[in-house]
Amino acid sequence: MPTIDKKRVPVFLLLLMTLLGRAQSKIDAASIRPKMQWFADAKLGIFIHAGIYSVKGVDESWSFHNGKISYDDYMQQLKGFTLAKYDPAYWAELISESGARYAVITTKHHDGVSMYDTRQNDLSIVKATPAKRDMIRPFYEELRKRNIKTGAYYSLIDWSHPDYPGFLKDSSRYQVKYDYNRWNRFRNFFQSQIQEINSLFKPDLWWFDGDWEHSAEEWESQKVRNIILSVNPNAIINGRLQGYGDYETPEQNFPVSKPQYNWWELCMTTNDNWGFHNDENWKTPYEVISIFVDAVSNGGNLLLDMGPKEDGTIPEPQVQVLKELGKWNRKNGEAIFNTIAGIPKGHFYGATTLSKDSTTLFLFLQGKISGDVTLKGLKNRIEEISVLGNNTRLSHKIVGKISWSPVPGLVYIHVPEGVQDPYVTVLKLKLDKPIQLYSGKGGLSE
Ligand code: GLC
Numbered sequence: 001m002p003t004i005d006k007k008r009v010p011v012f013l014l015l016l017m018t019l020l021g022r023a024q025s026k027i028d029a030a031s032i033r034p035k036m037q038w039f040a041d042a043k044l045g046i047f048i049h050a051g052i053y054s055v056k057g058v059d060e061s062w063s064f065h066n067g068k069i070s071y072d073d074y075m076q077q078l079k080g081f082t083l084a085k086y087d088p089a090y091w092a093e094l095i096s097e098s099g100a101r102y103a104v105i106t107t108k109h110h111d112g113v114s115m116y117d118t119r120q121n122d123l124s125i126v127k128a129t130p131a132k133r134d135m136i137r138p139f140y141e142e143l144r145k146r147n148i149k150t151g152a153y154y155s156l157i158d159w160s161h162p163d164y165p166g167f168l169k170d171s172s173r174y175q176v177k178y179d180y181n182r183w184n185r186f187r188n189f190f191q192s193q194i195q196e197i198n199s200l201f202k203p204d205l206w207w208f209d210g211d212w213e214h215s216a217e218e219w220e221s222q223k224v225r226n227i228i229l230s231v232n233p234n235a236i237i238n239g240r241l242q243g244y245g246d247y248e249t250p251e252q253n254f255p256v257s258k259p260q261y262n263w264w265e266l267c268m269t270t271n272d273n274w275g276f277h278n279d280e281n282w283k284t285p286y287e288v289i290s291i292f293v294d295a296v297s298n299g300g301n302l303l304l305d306m307g308p309k310e311d312g313t314i315p316e317p318q319v320q321v322l323k324e325l326g327k328w329n330r331k332n333g334e335a336i337f338n339t340i341a342g343i344p345k346g347h348f349y350g351a352t353t354l355s356k357d358s359t360t361l362f363l364f365l366q367g368k369i370s371g372d373v374t375l376k377g378l379k380n381r382i383e384e385i386s387v388l389g390n391n392t393r394l395s396h397k398i399v400g401k402i403s404w405s406p407v408p409g410l411v412y413i414h415v416p417e418g419v420q421d422p423y424v425t426v427l428k429l430k431l432d433k434p435i436q437l438y439s440g441k442g443g444l445s446e
Contacts, residue, residue: 086312099329104151112160157210299341
């Protein structure tokens with residue numbers, strides 16, 4: 001990095017540089033590209049919010065922070081967390097069946113309760129609940145047997161720790177700037193936990209959360225990154241580390257326009273809560289699949305959440321969604337896994353993906369579409385069109401192509417009745433060579 005003599009740069013430029021610096025990640029994309037490849041190809045991960053909040057079915061950590069329940073009542077849940085029916089092999093099998101290639105589980109949420117046997121304090125499900133066991137190791141073992149990458153969610157925020165400044169929404173314990181020694185004690189604590197998780201479980205991916213409560217300097221983000229990478233150099237780190245992560249994590253709603261990040265992942269609940277809740281607003285398989293397809297078509301992954309109960313069982317509607325997603329993936333996975341983002345929306349009004357060599361274009365048809373679908377501005381010759389999971393070949397018609405003009409004709413593809421998938425149908429277009437799109441103004445001028 002060249003050094004800049006700030007005295008010689010006009011103020012407005014400095015301001016611009018600061019703003020740009022803020023928006024941009026501090027991590028050089030080229031240097032992390034090789035380790036990011038499995039993540040880019042994986043497309044689907046399963047998020048697991050396991051915690052004591054499942055005992056009463058209250059908002060994970062936020063319920064006491066926001067004053068919906070007192071801190072004492074919240075902590076009473078420690079007594080009810082049993083994991084009596086926890087079956088990590090079943091979890092891993094279900095995740096594998098869904099088609100997911102990685103899973104991220106809470107090692108500690110904002111409530112400060114560790115889901116493994118931490119040596120840094122006594123607030124863990126091993127020492128403070130009837131479960132008396134570590135959830136993480138057996139789960140990772142089962143995932144690894146199935147070649148599924150392991151992820152550790154870790155909340156930087158710890159509202160239970162006596163040396164953490166934040167606690168309830170309207171009251172904090174102290175301010176960092178007035179008691180740096182106290183902050184340092186907390187910092188040693190959380191960095192030791194990260195060290196511990198990193199050496200005990202060697203997660204393939206770190207999923208930090210809560211970075212918004214402090215700056216990169218306060219968290220010592222660069223140091224945190226080094227702690228992880230010095231032991232596990234290939235670990236991937238999500239973006240919630242104040243600029244020191246490898247990829248971005250939009251949450252809950254798919255962004256309206258294509259995110260300009262190199263790598264990103266939409267994290268989303270299956271009902272309207274991260275943890276187990278009395279909430280029956282389950283997304284249907286169709287909703288989940290269409291959101292998944294939208295994310296992948298825009299170059300991202302989906303991290304779909306499940307919230308197990310205190311005994312370690314997974315609510316049945318959630319199991320069903322994962323199974324249906326798996327069925328769909330087994331039939332249509334060719335258009336999803338190991339692909340790259342599709343073509344700009346103006347060419348096709350729906351989700352698309354491309355094979356890595358760009359000679360195959362996949363079109364996703366939501367709902368039970370039949371009749372003709374249109375593709376605009378395709379310069380290639382189409383060699384063959386098929387419906388995934390179905391042997392039918394489809395016919396197409398080129399409309400409005402003048403032989404001597406550079407403007408390609410419109411492609412109308414006829415989709416007959418009876419070839420539709422129950423959720424999202426995928427058309428596979430084999431092209432004569434890597435895709436070339438026309439985006440000129442029409443007529444003779446390019
Ligand atoms: C939010 C919340 C948290 C949840 C997370 C998942 O940042 O603080 O409760 O675990 O999103 O993405």
